[in-house]
Amino acid sequence: MNPPDLIAPGYAVPPHHGHAARTGGARLLIGLAVGLTLLFVVAPLLYIFVRAFSQGWQVYADNILNPATLHAIWLTSLVAVIVVPLNVAFGIAAAWAVAKHRFPGRGILVTMIEIPFSISPIIAGICYLLLYGRQGLLGPWLQAADLQVMFALPGIVLVTMFVTAPFVAREVLPLMQAQGTDQEQAAVTLGASGWQVFRRVTLPNIRWALLYGAVLCTARAVGEFGGVSVVSGNIRGQTNTLPLHVELLFNDLNAVGAFAAASTLTVIALVALVIKTALEARR
């Protein structure tokens, strides 16, 4: 991401940039950018850990090892473990269909994959409640079959699937499109089966984008709040995911406990960011 890479060969660095890096104007802008980011982005990040550890390591450990917090961590991990592989499978399927084949309606399909990005998670939650809730469209049928979707794990998983739907597809699709189909066609010509083509030719080509999408999807799945808060019912020790648990502790006026729970989510977010940055450097 260094400027020399960005400037196409044949262009000299514009003189005023060379000057600018040493002039007051540039220093002012860089200082302003760094200062504002420290206040606006870094301070909230730092403050989570400052508050989480404000009463020492012992209190922090007690807060994390509290059974309700441990259960929330377990539930959130479970949701991610179910959702991320499904999302990876969906992302690969969507990318394979759209990038490697031509058929009418491809554009519409891509738009449909992107829809969950522009819909507020809370609206997604309401949609699910209107479908699977007791008064929902499928409510009577679900009750007759004695299936509990809302205020239980299936509801949380479904809403998280909705919210994260585009994550892997969005990373893998453009890459597959750019790579074209020549290598795959060559493999087919040489007699490879569909599965062999995918595993030996396509997968090695897209593995970093796939990993990148999966990391972003995990971060999003773990942190989902609005949609899950509609469908979970916030039953303590049962359907309380980690972000919901943070809110619950906050409402209980247990700020240090809330920050301790939040710090685990922050660590996950930071790990995801580090992996993302490393993968971007690799591409």
Added chain:
Amino acid sequence: MIAAAAPVRAKRVLPGFTLSLGTTLLYLVLIVLIPIAALILKGAEIGPERFWQIVSSDRAVAAFRITITAAAIATAVNAAYGLLMAWVLVRYDFPGKRLLDALMDVPFALPTAVAGLSLTALFSANGWFGSALEAAGLQVVYTIWGIALAMAFTSVPFVVRTVQPVLEDLDVSLEQAAETLGARPWQIFSRVVFPAILPAWLAGCTTAFARSLGEFGAIVFIAGNLPFQTEIAALLAFIRLEEYDYNGAAAIALVLLGFALVLLVASNLLQNWAARHREAAR
């Protein structure tokens, strides 16, 4: 034998089309489309008269007004901050630049509830910023400023990440020409650079605004959630659900969905304009 038969097939289509398209459609229909259809059906069931009654009630109108005002403030902040960040990250070289660039993704990676919790504590009377602002007579937490702050934080990356690639692609010879002709740095920016990045900048602002309208997690912590004062539309829909008033919730959710779709179309048009702009500039 296989080699003789395969090329004919391979020229047409790679294997796995039915399987992959089938999986994609099944997932989309079950996870995305049917639930959205349930919301739209509910809206149809309510009927136009009752629908209008719900969304034009005083409390709903106040909630929409608060949401839109706060989102506008947040977008204005990010329009300036995002442009500054994109410019500094593309045009200057300085130690810590890559870290600064990575930090721009923090608001996307950080769960919104965590952001809300931290901002609330930071800006409340005993927090780092709140204590200073309180002394200056400025209250952020439990006011519309708090809502705007939460919205601004959660939508930081939109403007930066839309403007950045366009700025990177910009043909610097135009700026060199302007400088040769005696233009001042500010003139070069406003006359040469800014018109070129305008479509992308507007597209970024539109997505930031759309995201702010739908934000929930970060806001419930900081807003205080007082009806007519600091209650956003998404929260009002949530409250209606908790009161088992599904019609009320569905009507408000449909209005928000309508906003989101209009803004999605607007942002797509702007992005297409931006893409054409970039092609033309090359």
